[in-house]
Amino acid sequence: xxxxxxxxxxxxxxxxxxxxxxxxxxxxxxxxxxxxxxxxxxxxxxxxxxxxxxxxxxxxxxxxxxxxxxxxxxxxxxxxxxxxxxxxxxxxxxxxxxxxxxxxxxxxxxxxxxxxxxxxxxxxxxxxxxxxxxxxxxxxxxxxxxxxxxxxxxxxxxxxxxxxxxxxxxxxxxxxxxxxxxxxxxxxxxxxxxxxxxxxxxxxxxxxxxxxxxxxxxxxxxxxxxxxxxxxxxxxxxxxxxxxxxxxxxxxxxxxxxxxxxxxxxxxxxxxxxxxxxxxxxxxxxxxxxxxxxxxxxxxxxxxxxxxxxxxxxxxxxxxxxxxxxxxxxxxxxxxxxxxxxxxxxxxxxxxxxxxxxxxxxxxxxxxxxxxxxxx
Ligand code: SF4
Ligand code: SF4
Numbered sequence: 001x002x003x004x005x006x007x008x009x010x011x012x013x014x015x016x017x018x019x020x021x022x023x024x025x026x027x028x029x030x031x032x033x034x035x036x037x038x039x040x041x042x043x044x045x046x047x048x049x050x051x052x053x054x055x056x057x058x059x060x061x062x063x064x065x066x067x068x069x070x071x072x073x074x075x076x077x078x079x080x081x082x083x084x085x086x087x088x089x090x091x092x093x094x095x096x097x098x099x100x101x102x103x104x105x106x107x108x109x110x111x112x113x114x115x116x117x118x119x120x121x122x123x124x125x126x127x128x129x130x131x132x133x134x135x136x137x138x139x140x141x142x143x144x145x146x147x148x149x150x151x152x153x154x155x156x157x158x159x160x161x162x163x164x165x166x167x168x169x170x171x172x173x174x175x176x177x178x179x180x181x182x183x184x185x186x187x188x189x190x191x192x193x194x195x196x197x198x199x200x201x202x203x204x205x206x207x208x209x210x211x212x213x214x215x216x217x218x219x220x221x222x223x224x225x226x227x228x229x230x231x232x233x234x235x236x237x238x239x240x241x242x243x244x245x246x247x248x249x250x251x252x253x254x255x256x257x258x259x260x261x262x263x264x265x266x267x268x269x270x271x272x273x274x275x276x277x278x279x280x281x282x283x284x285x286x287x288x289x290x291x292x293x294x295x296x297x298x299x300x301x302x303x304x305x306x307x308x309x310x311x312x313x314x315x316x317x318x319x320x321x322x323x324x325x326x327x328x329x330x331x332x333x334x335x336x337x338x339x340x341x342x343x344x345x346x347x348x349x350x351x352x353x354x355x356x357x358x359x360x361x362x363x364x365x366x367x368x369x370x371x372x373x374x375x376x
């Protein structure tokens with residue numbers, strides 16, 4: 001039977017987090033495994049250049065706590081993630097508060113450009129950053145958040161970060177609706193599944209509403225850990241208030257690996273029916289429904305009444321062009337005259353990449369009156 005441990009943790013006091021994670025490892029008999037381990041690659045969520053207190057990326061104190069435990073076992077540690085788009089990796093590491101970990105703990109932070117790639121499959125072809133394939137083992141350190149395209153993001157979705165930045169947008173083009181995209185995520189997770197030795201979700205501060213980057217920062221006060229990413233996502237999503245059976249990435253991965261979701265056992269500080277307080281999951285659920293609906297061909301009057309597309313706030317947009325270069329179908333343009341990117345609505349596939357990539361929170365999903373009504 002698969003087991004998930006969930007523990008309360010109200011803040012980023014590193015020593016407290018260390019104790020909690022140590023207890024999670026111990027209760028799962030993972031400390032024995034650490035004794036036999038030479039090296040490990042840490043896979044945090046470093047989506048983009050966001051400060052740690054925004055609840056978008058894995059918090060540096062959380063990562064520090066894991067590093068300190070591994071150091072006690074003389075394990076060689078490296079850390080890597082591929083942020084989305086063309087944003088400078090150094091900028092992401094600095095903004096996310098990760099840069100100093102390298103010097104403080106003498107760990108290797110791998111570079112996106114020098115690391116190389118490996119190709120898997122042919123329909124579609126998956127481009128994977130080489131270190132995730134070459135490493136001995138991976139410890140997965142995701143963030144607890146809502147996600148308008150995949151509904152929820154935790155342990156499985158975190159492996160979308162093993163695709164190099166710009167290559168990510170290609171998979172949105174190949175899979176232009178949320179259900180197809182969930183299949184892609186599960187395929188990518190499968191490529192490195194056997195390397196993953198443990199998963200721990202940083203759910204101390206996370207995000208609800210329009211996650212994964214434009215939602216509301218929330219203090220969830222929880223850390224969850226498990227050997228199994230599917231089991232972990234199942235319990236984490238249920239704790240946020242979702243029906244985890246209805247989240248495509250969880251369902252698809254459970255089917256693929258014959259995991260009986262009913263039998264997953266939650267232990268620790270919470271009853272299995274416990275729900276985190278004041279979590280807004282409705283926005284992600286309803287936006288996801290709208291995106292699924294709009295990915296089917298609509299006709300006539302209905303198309304006029306029911307629409308949704310990205311829009312940009314001129315008071316926030318700094319015209320950095322990140323969204324333009326990340327758009328998988330070249331639906332965006334930037335010129336000297338317009339204060340915001342210009343959208344070609346006929347080309348847009350509603351992949352949400354431009355909204356996810358905008359670190360200025362200038363991009364959002366504009367909805368028709370009918371769409372707005374449904375969101376409410
Ligand atoms: S919307 Fe955001 S990502 Fe796009 S140009 Fe403006 S600031 Fe940059
Ligand atoms: S404009 Fe935005 S939502 Fe539309 S296809 Fe491009 S990145 Fe995706």
